[in-house]
Amino acid sequence: MKKKINRYIPLVICITAEIVMIMHSFNSTLQKTNGEINGVLKEVIVDDYHTRSGKLPLVSSQKGKNKVKQTYIKTATGKTIYTFKDSVDSEAACRLTEEYVMGRLNPLIPDNVNKKLQEGMKRHSIDGKTGIVYRSPNTYTYSNKDSLSYHSASYQTPFYALDIAKTYHVSAWIDYDWLPLLIKQTPFYNFLLIILLAGAIVFLLITLIKKQYCFPKAPSSVMINDSIPDGWYVSPDKKLYINKTPCQIQPRSLQILQLLYDGQDKEYISRKEIKEKVWGNEAADVNSRIDTHIKHIREALRNSPYDIVTVRGKGFKLFLKPIDSKATQP
Structure with missing residues (x-):
């Protein structure tokens, strides 16, 4: 039994290594894809901001500078100044400031953002159903009015703050098409997986072929007579072989045969x-x-x-058949 187990250890190791590589490869692809989706959503947020900001008479200050700590907006009602805790990029500062005002005057529409998200995902060769969640004070708005898919989706992005006061947030969700996602695995992992899979298949085939066509060596202590060229023996897995041919014999028949063999001196x-x-x-x-x-x-x-003779009324005895003296010589 121990030898049988040891025989399959390399195959188990090979298959285990293959499974680990598949899991690692898939996880790497998944993390990369999730990162791409996060990036696409950020691009879409900026694009949607430019679309909506062009419809409002807002004027943000200092758009030409690299870093700013303050921005202000002039509207029909006056001028409002906004101060950041740390210096930020001027373009981002203006966007965060204007989004704070637009959240009340011209808020983000999830359906519009979802369309842009799908276009961005196609550019990155990512397939799947998507949706947008827009969070404003005490309110959640879902694209296509689908509030259920977000919670069961394959992936949900973090909620990204749109404005300086972090009053308005947006998140996206996606249900992947898994087959295209698997195909996106890197060639390096594909190569390793193919090698491991081929090795496992070859090893399994060799093992099965040996099991079917190769015969175990007869143990010297088990039912064998070296003086008989075409003898018979019982293998460690309790199978009877005669002239290297396996015989169909029941376990109890084999037990009886063992008794007869061991009792030849009786x-x-x-x-x-x-x-x-x-x-x-x-x-x-x-x-x-x-x-x-x-x-x-x-x-x-x-x-x-060998043959078995019946000792009438008593039992049985195993004996060697006499050699036929009339047999022709080659």
């Missing part, structure tokens, strides 16, 4: 001994069963140098 092996050694206290009358098994053993030994 006058015979009695039915009582066979019953006690093979059946124990399992059954009261097993004579008919013993006769049936003896018949099967004789059929199995038909092409071997």
